[in-house]
Amino acid sequence: MRTNPRKFNVPIASERIPWCDTGIFLNERPSFTLDPIFHSGAYYVQEASSMFVEQAFRQIEHSKNRIVLDLCAAPGGKSTHLLSLLDSSDLLVANEVIRSRVSVLDENIRKWGHQNVVVCSNDPADFSDLDGMFDVMLVDAPCSGEGLFRRDASAIQQWSVDNTNLCSTRQRRILADVWPALKNGGYLIYSTCTFNPAENEENLKWLAENNEVESIRIPLQENWGVEEIETDGMFGYRFLPHKVKGEGFFLTLIRKKDGSDSYPISKKMKSRFENMPKQFAEIRNWLSTSDSGFFAKSEFLIAFPESKIPVLNALSEQLRVISFGLPVAQFKKNDLLPEHTFALSVDRNPDVFESIELDLRDALLFQKKDEIRISSTTKGWLLVKYQGVPLGFVKNLGNRANNYFPKEWRIRMTLPELPEPWYRL
Numbered sequence: 068m069r070t071n072p073r074k075f076n077v078p079i080a081s082e083r084i085p086w087c088d089t090g091i092f093l094n095e096r097p098s099f100t101l102d103p104i105f106h107s108g109a110y111y112v113q114e115a116s117s118m119f120v121e122q123a124f125r126q127i128e129h130s131k132n133r134i135v136l137d138l139c140a141a142p143g144g145k146s147t148h149l150l151s152l153l154d155s156s157d158l159l160v161a162n163e164v165i166r167s168r169v170s171v172l173d174e175n176i177r178k179w180g181h182q183n184v185v186v187c188s189n190d191p192a193d194f195s196d197l198d199g200m201f202d203v204m205l206v207d208a209p210c211s212g213e214g215l216f217r218r219d220a221s222a223i224q225q226w227s228v229d230n231t232n233l234c235s236t237r238q239r240r241i242l243a244d245v246w247p248a249l250k251n252g253g254y255l256i257y258s259t260c261t262f263n264p265a266e267n268e269e270n271l272k273w274l275a276e277n278n279e280v281e282s283i284r285i286p287l288q289e290n291w292g293v294e295e296i297e298t299d300g301m302f303g304y305r306f307l308p309h310k311v312k313g314e315g316f317f318l319t320l321i322r323k324k325d326g327s328d329s330y331p332i333s334k335k336m337k338s339r340f341e342n343m344p345k346q347f348a349e350i351r352n353w354l355s356t357s358d359s360g361f362f363a364k365s366e367f368l369i370a371f372p373e374s375k376i377p378v379l380n381a382l383s384e385q386l387r388v389i390s391f392g393l394p395v396a397q398f399k400k401n402d403l404l405p406e407h408t409f410a411l412s413v414d415r416n417p418d419v420f421e422s423i424e425l426d427l428r429d430a431l432l433f434q435k436k437d438e439i440r441i442s443s444t445t446k447g448w449l450l451v452k453y454q455g456v457p458l459g460f461v462k463n464l465g466n467r468a469n470n471y472f473p474k475e476w477r478i479r480m481t482l483p484e485l486p487e488p489w490y491r492l
């Protein structure tokens with residue numbers, strides 16, 4: 068699993084994943100459903116090899132105000148990882164073409180708690196008019212999944228030569244479609260969870276034959292067991308499951324050496340997003356960021372970096388934007404109701420709402436959306452926490468408390484005898 072460093076520190080006794088600062092191996096699989104902080108975006112359960120994206124990202128020249136695209140983003144493993152690696156001045160665009168997979172992506176991103184993000188649902192071809200828009204692109208391409216063979220025997224049955232050829236053709240189409248949107252000097256991280264050259268190094272070779280690119284090497288440590296392969300001066304990194312402590316994976320990093328230097332973003336374009344109604348100005352104090360603008364979308368107030376509004380306008384001219392920023396509150400008449408996602412925000416001003424700590428059972432009852440006992444004498448909005456990690460809001464009426472956990476995210480299982488959590492904070 069990979070922790071959210073803005074919410075939860077890696078437990079000290081854990082075995083670290085050597086290529087990811089926030090990644091740890093768990094000795095056994097605990098019940099994540101019965102862990103309140105799992106539902107709060109304190110960590111993401113992810114296969115270890117995939118976290119190698121961090122090493123690629125570390126080779127990218129550091130600068131601020133980058134626009135980063137995760138093209139094949141659902142369910143959000145690498146998008147949440149990127150959010151933790153990016154500067155708050157950067158913007159992540161997380162895209163998933165398959166509509167039924169967008170809601171899980173959106174949910175995982177909301178729980179991670181960052182405001183500098185746009186979620187959209189488009190075919191790679193829809194990006195081709197955004198000439199030179201992105202500084203960094205991650206294409207974690209759909210593939211034949213040979214890397215799953217070890218843990219899922221049915222993946223072997225589904226494998227065929229025809230399917231690998233189909234995947235390779237599709238990957239080339241995806242790369243060709245999205246390539247113009249990467250700016251000159253921008254970086255592409257390409258990855259798959261398969262081994263065969265047709266979906267990996269041969270695609271790279273094809274890209275290099277048709278475009279000006281520079282292959283970037285990623286430093287390795289021998290004890291990681293990761294293989295560096297070189298094909299005509301192009302480097303790739305292969306994870307073979309009998310050699311690394313992780314599943315099968317392939318990744319490469321290249322730099323674009325041609326094309327547009329930047330996308331013309333007009334600062335004057337009329338915004339599609341309404342400004343916040345003036346009577347709610349107090350909400351500015353709810354976040355500790357200096358760059359938050361607030362926008363009204365139906366009855367919700369959304370925080371989004373003010374400086375990125377022109378980019379958001381430009382993106383929404385071309386793309387189907389599903390969500391942006393972080394919902395902070397719902398306004399009803401002249402009242403502001405804090406949103407659940409605001410409780411999970413990494414930029415929440417801790418002084419605005421009083422908080423109370425729940426024990427494990429009450430924390431899970433809260434996340435089941437059941438009634439819970441509140442010991443606080445403070446009436447009104449209270450932030451509830453488990454082991455210091457915020458879980459959401461209740462409204463304490465004195466004799467009872469209303470539970471504001473979102474219905475669609477609630478835990479549906481009946482609570483069994485509760486296990487001890489696998490960490491101590």
Ligand SMILES: C[S@@+](CC[C@H](N)C(=O)[O-])C[C@H]1O[C@@H](n2cnc3c(N)ncnc32)[C@H](O)[C@@H]1O
Pocket residue numbers: 117138139140141142143144145146163164165168190191207208209210237241
């Ligand atoms: C390997 S998975 C991505 C995993 C994700 N990056 C993560 O780390 O959680 C590949 C994704 O590509 C999407 N996909 C499928 N066909 C596609 C296509 N033709 N173009 C772009 N993406 C596609 C799939 O829906 C899937 O979400």
